[in-house]
Amino acid sequence: MRMKRTVVVILIALLSISTIFAANVRIKDFAKFRGARDNQLFGVGLVVGLNGTGDSGTLNSTLLANMMKNFGISVNPNDLKTRNVALVMVVADIPPFYKSGMRLDVEIASINDAKSLRNGILVQTPLYGADGNVYAVAQGPVSVGGEEVKGTANLQKRFPVVGYIPGGAIVEREIPMSIVDANSITILLDRPDFTNAARTAVAINTKFGVNIAKAVDAASIKVNIPNVFADDVISFLALLEEIEVPLDTIAQVVINERTGTIVFGGDVKISDFVLSYGNFVVVISNGQIGDKQATIGNLVTALKSLGATPQDIIAIVQELYKAGALFAQLKIM
Template identity: 65%
Template sequence: MKKKIIIALLIVAVFSLSAVVRIKDIAKFRGARDNQLFGIGIVVGLNGTGDGGTLNSPLLANMFKNFGIPISEEDIKSNNTALVMVVADIPPFYKEGMRLDVIVASLGSAKSLENGVLLQTPLYGADGNIYAVAQGPVSVGGAEVKSSVNLQSRFKVTGYIPNGALIEKEIPANIVSDNSVTILLQNPDITTSARVATAINEKFSVKLAKAVDPASVRVQIPDAFSDDIITFLSIIEELEVIPDQAAKVVINERTGTVIFGGDIKISDFTLSYGNFVVSIKNGEIDGQEATISNLISALKALGATPQDIIGIIEELHKAGAIYAEIKVM
């Protein structure tokens, strides 16, 4: 016998409360961006788990030559060394002498980089210049456990060196152009862009900011801050806004997870799905309106499995009954 759920839609004015956040948490200033660095180096000190061939022999031979030790490539066939790619991100405004975290990954046939040490490796930017030098002991992380699903097993051909790179050259960053700065939203949105501009203009009681497009807000620097731009930017960063967000439901079919934000509305419908007949009409469900949240609660109360709930949500979306974007992972 099929179970029947009658869900009625109560028509009321509902205002969804979103989180109030700082501009600093949802945007960055144009020009203040990370840059990627890379290099190729040698990890030594491996306990027989290195490349074991001639792949890294030319590099090692050149290193020995630089130290005044003549040795041929043919004489170097060590299982204790590995050729690796070294990568790092350098944040904006980082100066000479500051340090970066480094990731290393095997390029050859090494079985493990565990307990190895990266030899001094220059790190290049996209322009071909050296901006940092990396060196240090490699940590492969993870855990040697099989009993817990919460711990990630070791993946030993990639590694991590905390503070493993020393910056040798600063990458110039300029965030001021034509006496203005541009704020770039991490998640472009027309409404959020307009709210950011409004918050800035209200703070300074003058129209300094203009929303150029969903991703950017241009702000003029007032004369009072012409010689103290950092203070002006810090004031902007601390201003609070309510970012707007389109209704979205994220479904992970593999884990049976449904993630949604806000009170996502559902229109009238009748759906027959397996042992369930789901029907939304003018009325109520437990004194509440028809939303994704209330629908899921009702289905769970009647014993629906995560797969049942996901299947019903997907069918409702296909029928146009859910007023939200559905993303299936």
């Protein structure tokens, strides 16, 4: 079917199409070294200075009385009934190799029935690791953020019982870490993939001109430390991080029907078929769309040139997947 019409397609927030090709990516951007990992810290503390928006009940009064005993002050909990205090959970992530004196961001959340943590101050709170040891101490003014939204759609709604303290914790103890094991290190991929693991090993061996790397499985690559770097492992790790690898991507098509968005990554191919949809007839024969290769990208381009709307294209792609003509994973949002 020959359609003698010229269609100018202007896409303004109607259809976004992104094709992700294999690209050279630094190892530091898609992997990490085994042993170099974040750790989660947590603690229970008190936020004071609230203007009557704290917890009800006597739990806070008891905690405050116990805290004052540490300063040699004896107070009856019944004399400390106040809604200016809130019991909170304090959490933080400590990155690898953080040293004593460095600062962490912390988040806090009300545990009891406080109405708001706005303008409150977190009292010094020890933060524990999973092993029960204290690794940091948090304290400081609480930032709630957001706005009190009243009929305004452009402002971020405030959640007053959750807060944030930038740099609110000081590291007191370094978490011990070791990334070298038997004169070797292991690189862990953020997304396990056999192809990318093998390519990473090849890129490392090519860089150093000797076979020091081997893919152990889809997630890990073992790298032996050359003798020349035996006394300077950090320099060796820095060189590894900067090595670029031609990463492979999974053939995948993601559709957002609400926004009319199609995102496809990898080399997404389609098989031969004849498609009749409304006024459109598309024929793919011998792996070609006209004089181009039969890929999802070229198909979308052809459909756009015929005047297909985003909804038309989405419907066609879905039918191709159902018919088994689309060689990719399909995700619909």
